[in-house]
Amino acid sequence: MLAAVYKGKKNIEVKDIPKPEIGDNEVLLKVKACSICGTDRKIYEYGHFKIKEKNEQILGHEISGVIEEVGKKVDYYEKGMRIALAPNVGCGFCEVCRKGLEQLCLDYNAFGISWPGGFAEYVKIPEIAVRHGNLVEIPESLSYEEAAVIEPLSCCYNAYESLNVRPGESLLIFGAGPMGILHLILNKHLGIGMTIITDVDEKRLKLSQGFGADYIVKSDSRIKKTIMSLTNGIGVDNIITAASVPEIQEEALELVAINGKINFFAGLPVGKEEIKLNSNIIHYKQLKITGTTGASLKQFRQTVKLSQNAGCNLKKIITKKIGVEELSTIFEDISVFNNNMKIVVSFER
Numbered sequence: 584m585l586a587a588v589y590k591g592k593k594n595i596e597v598k599d600i601p602k603p604e605i606g607d608n609e610v611l612l613k614v615k616a617c618s619i620c621g622t623d624r625k626i627y628e629y630g631h632f633k634i635k636e637k638n639e640q641i642l643g644h645e646i647s648g649v650i651e652e653v654g655k656k657v658d659y660y661e662k663g664m665r666i667a668l669a670p671n672v673g674c675g676f677c678e679v680c681r682k683g684l685e686q687l688c689l690d691y692n693a694f695g696i697s698w699p700g701g702f703a704e705y706v707k708i709p710e711i712a713v714r715h716g717n718l719v720e721i722p723e724s725l726s727y728e729e730a731a732v733i734e735p736l737s738c739c740y741n742a743y744e745s746l747n748v749r750p751g752e753s754l755l756i757f758g759a760g761p762m763g764i765l766h767l768i769l770n771k772h773l774g775i776g777m778t779i780i781t782d783v784d785e786k787r788l789k790l791s792q793g794f795g796a797d798y799i800v801k802s803d804s805r806i807k808k809t810i811m812s813l814t815n816g817i818g819v820d821n822i823i824t825a826a827s828v829p830e831i832q833e834e835a836l837e838l839v840a841i842n843g844k845i846n847f848f849a850g851l852p853v854g855k856e857e858i859k860l861n862s863n864i865i866h867y868k869q870l871k872i873t874g875t876t877g878a879s880l881k882q883f884r885q886t887v888k889l890s891q892n893a894g895c896n897l898k899k900i901i902t903k904k905i906g907v908e909e910l911s912t913i914f915e916d917i918s919v920f921n922n923n924m925k926i927v928v929s930f931e932r
């Protein structure tokens with residue numbers, strides 16, 4: 584099968600490798616689409632602690648496909664089922680997993696990181712992932728390309744739940760990249776009130792047009808004035824920081840309304856994670872600040888259900904489709920990422 588094999592930092596080779604063979608309790612998934620995540624780009628640049636130096640790996644964790652083969656002892660799943668694959672697999676035994684937070688398990692595995700991922704024609708699904716239910720059936724109404732975007736959307740759903748967003752509330756999203764836009768799509772779909780999206784990058788702001796934000800504003804020194812004038816001086820009910828910039832976490836405290844909520848969605852670069860925090864603002868404004876990372880299996884499944892509705896248009900965010908053979912060079916081309924929202928590796932062409 585054709586696979587994009589990561590061989591270390593800044594080195595991906597597309598080559599023919601043997602198609603995986605499955606055991607009696609495993610499933611073989613034929614990949615239909617796999618979207619590129621910021622995490623893939625980070626691994627390409629800096630490596631990952633779960634991928635040992637000199638070890639090869641197939642990246643790609645935003646995967647959809649069709650079941651090609653089912654092990655003799657596997658129940659329920661059948662050849663031909665259309666699937667979105669939840670990538671994170673917890674140990675299943677620890678306290679964190681038992682709470683249903685398997686994506687936070689200290690002993691987790693993930694397709695495209697510790698296990699071979701979706702930048703290949705086939706992915707083997709090990710028994711533990713089959714049993715945990717990481718293979719999630721998708722409805723006919725959802726294309727494979729849209730289904731690949733379920734994974735990042737499920738991370739937004741985790742943020743949405745942690746903020747406990749109520750219908751009609753206002754929302755400010757820092758960062759007009761693919762994740763910022765997915766937050767926008769999800770919250771619009773689920774009944775948010777006024778939405779504002781902001782970014783320092785003019786090009787990103789331009790790309791973010793057409794996704795339904797009420798206001799698209801440049802993030803500069805006048806941001807506080809702008810936001811206050813848009814909200815009659817009270818600030819926004821919910822803020823999501825979807826860019827890895829320390830300053831926006833500080834700014835969020837200023838821009839959020841009294842009794843408002845903030846989600847630190849994007850992590851900060853190592854060495855820049857200490858921010859100036861006026862904790863009295865949190866206290867006297869009675870704020871809730873949450874952090875989220877990834878999504879639980881339950882949230883992933885819920886995201887499949889909510890995205891089958893036509894009102895949740897995921898097609899539009901996919902602005903580029905490429906073939907697997909293009910993965911050896913695409914990560915070197917920063918402009919292609921700056922000029923696009925989601926880039927999906929398609930195996931259907």
Ligand SMILES: [Zn+2]
Binds near residue numbers: 620645735
């Ligand atoms: Zn991702």
Ligand SMILES: [Zn+2]
Binds near residue numbers: 675676679680688689
């Ligand atoms: Zn665990």
